[in-house]
Amino acid sequence: MSTPTRITHLIAGEAWSGTAERTSEVFNPATGEVTGVLDLASTDLVGEVVATARQAWEGWADTSLAKRTQVLFTFRELLERNKKEIAALITAEHGKVLDDALGEVTRGLEVAEFACGIPHLLRGGFSENASTNVDVYSMRQPLGVVAVISPFNFPAMVPMWFIPIAIACGNAVVLKPSEKDPSAAIAIAKLWSEAGLPAGVMNVVNGDKEAVDALLTHPDIKAVSFVGSTPIAHYVYDTGTAHGKRVQALGGAKNHMLVLPDADLDLAADAAVNSGFGSAGERCMAISALVAVEPIADELVEKIKDRMGKLRTGDGTKGCDMGPLVTRAHRDKVAGYVDAGLEQGATLVVDGRDDEFDGGADGFFLGPTLFDNVGRDMTIYQDEIFGPVLSVVRVQSYDEGLELINANPYGNGTAIFTNDGGAARRFQRQVEVGMVGVNVPIPVPVSYYSFGGWKNSLFGDTHAHGMEGVHFFTRGKVVTSRWLDPSHGGLNLGFPQNT
Structure with a gap:
């Protein structure tokens, strides 16, 4: 067994040289082996990092859009060049298979490409002669130091939803990645330095609740972007806003896929397996509840079962279809469901507990699991399991299926499978969910649209990336300007009029 690697903070482009009072272990989920020892930041250290970022921000905020864009384009090229190495880090610490990890990095890369258009995205408006000799124009300016707190399930993509746009808009960033799999985020942060970003604009602090609370309460943190479970998202939103911060907190999900009787059942079965078991179900956009409108449930369940029998679960580096869960505790929690x-x-x-796994004997494995005849009152339907468990709920009509989805407290993503254009159009208008797929099981928007759900899947009213992301990381300002003609003069104490 190899000696675990020390994993530490990245401050102003340099690895932290101090000694941590507390540490935590990082595992390879496919073997159960401890591969890293992670330094956990204290409240005082978080304060030092924020101060470093605050000092660096002043110069970066004054940097021209042309120079910012040069850094962004260079970062984009470096990320493209290093994406396979970053994907390997994700597989080593999270467990998802290499192809899935590479896809994650690619989706993050798309946001970097979107941010490369920042000169256009920050372009304001101008109205000449709004009143006589009075011009009015708008601008958007950076906030200052912002914090990004990211989850374990997408250690590269989720930070990339926020960081390129925050930096492009002229902010400095403090990232707190998940303590379960921090290495991919640290590797990406190093690329920013290589791209020419000034020291201190991009920083990484590793930690647990102490570090999170320090970021949420620090007076120099102006905004917080968070993705995680709903209870923690609620806590982050309440705590951050109580301390005067702008907060976008994306929470959990219970995503439904409604399958109508006229749907292509082979397509629907493929989609259910792909979206339910990809990344071992550890996706906030995973389909965990399949709503089958009778009389198709029996046939659809058999098709899904047949496809599940062809899946191979094991070490993500060995060409398997599905990897392990991220920790032993999480694996045991999912098995409890x-x-x-x-x-x-x-x-x-299909009982995933009985699978044979192509991985280490101590790996955190649980195979794809399928339940039928699931009721609304069951915990496997009510809770976000965040694992490879797919539940089939049978309904008698479209209206019953729609009511089921709309009654759920989550509203992150949903999908409908049908060949009826009218039914699909009706569904996309009536369903109370933020992201909708029509014959698409994982409706994750492309980078120039925004990602986010409704109800208990989002706290705050701003979604990730796209123009909403640009607006989140900037403040608007309107200037009313009059340059007097040299011949003008005299006093006038009357109220200015729009003449």
């Missing part, structure tokens, strides 16, 4: 589903009367069609 399988136990609960059986106890509460659901039909267990």
Whole structure:
């Protein structure tokens, strides 16, 4: 067994040289081996990093758009060049298979490409002669130091939803990645320095709740972007806003896929397996509840079961279809939901606990699991399991299926599978969910649109990336300007009029 690697903070482009009072372990989920020892930041260290970022921000905010764009284009090229190495870091610490990890980095790369257009995105408006000899124009200016707190399930993509846009807009960033798999985010942060970003504009602090609370309460942090479970997202939003910060907190999900009787059932079965078990179900956009409108449920369940039998679960570096869960504790929690589903009367069609795994004997594996005849009152339906468990709920009509989806407290993503254009159009208007797919099981918007859900899937009213991301990381200002003609003079104490 190899000696675990020390993983530490990245401050002003340099690895931290101090000694941590507290550390945590980083695992390879496919083997159960401890591969890293992570330094955890204290409140005082977070304060030092924020001060470093605050000092660096002043110069970066005054840097021209032309020079900022040069850094962004260079970063984009470096990320493209190093994406396979970063994907390997994701697989080593998160466990998802290499192809999935590479896809994650590519989706993050798309946001960097979007941010390269920042001169156009920050372009203001101008109205000449709004009143006689009075011009009015608008501008957007950076906030200052912003914090990004990212989850374990997308250690590269989620930070990239926010950081390129925040930096392009002229802000400095402090990133707190998940303590479970921090190395990919640190590697990406190093690329910013290589791209020519001034020292201190991009920083990484590793930590747990102490570091999060320090960021949420620090007076020089002006905005916080967070992605994670709903209870923690709620906490981040309440704490951050109570301390005067702008907060976007994306929470959990219980995504439904409504399959109508006229749908192509082979396409729907493929989609259910791909979206339910990709990344071992550890996706906020995973389909975890398949809503089958009778009389198709029996046939659809059989098609899904047949496809699941062809999946291979194991080490993500060995060409498997699905990797392990991120930690042993999480694996055991998901297995507990399988136990609960059986106890509460659901039909267990495929039991992932009994799979054979192509990985280490101590890996955190649980195979794809399928339940049928799932009821609304069961915990496997009500809770976000965040694992490879797909539940089939049977309904008698489109209206019953729509009501089921709209009654759910989450509103992140949903999909409908049908060949009826009218039904699809009706669904996309009536469903109370932020992201909708029509014959698309994972409706993650492209970078120039914005990502975010409704209801308990989002706290705050600003979504990630796209123009909403640009607006989140800037403040608007309107200037009313009059340059007097040399011949003009005299006093006038009357109220200015729009003449």
